Amino acid sequence: MRTEARSTASGWACPGCESWSSRVHSSYLRFPADMPSGGLRVLLCLRVRRFACRVALCPRRTFVEQVPD
Ligand SMILES: [Zn+2]
Incomplete structure (x- = not known):
């Protein structure tokens, strides 16, 4: 059994x-x-997205969403 969570x-x-x-x-x-x-x-398979920050001067530029376990 395999579950994809997002x-x-x-x-x-x-x-x-x-x-x-x-x-x-x-x-x-x-x-x-x-x-x-x-x-x-159950093998939990999680789709994690990386977002691009729109702020040009932001030090992060891209970041990954935090998904609670
Ligand atoms: Zn930012």
Whole structure:
């Protein structure tokens, strides 16, 4: 059994300058852990997006959304 989870937020606040960005730079799959679930082992597959900050002077430029476990 394999579950793909993803954050549903359309954008994310940049941790460097706190401005909102909805420009997705890229995304990748992460496999945090396989968790026991009612006797079945579920492999959790998480799509994590990297956003591009729109602020030209921002020190971060790009950042990854924080997905709660
Ligand atoms: Zn920024």
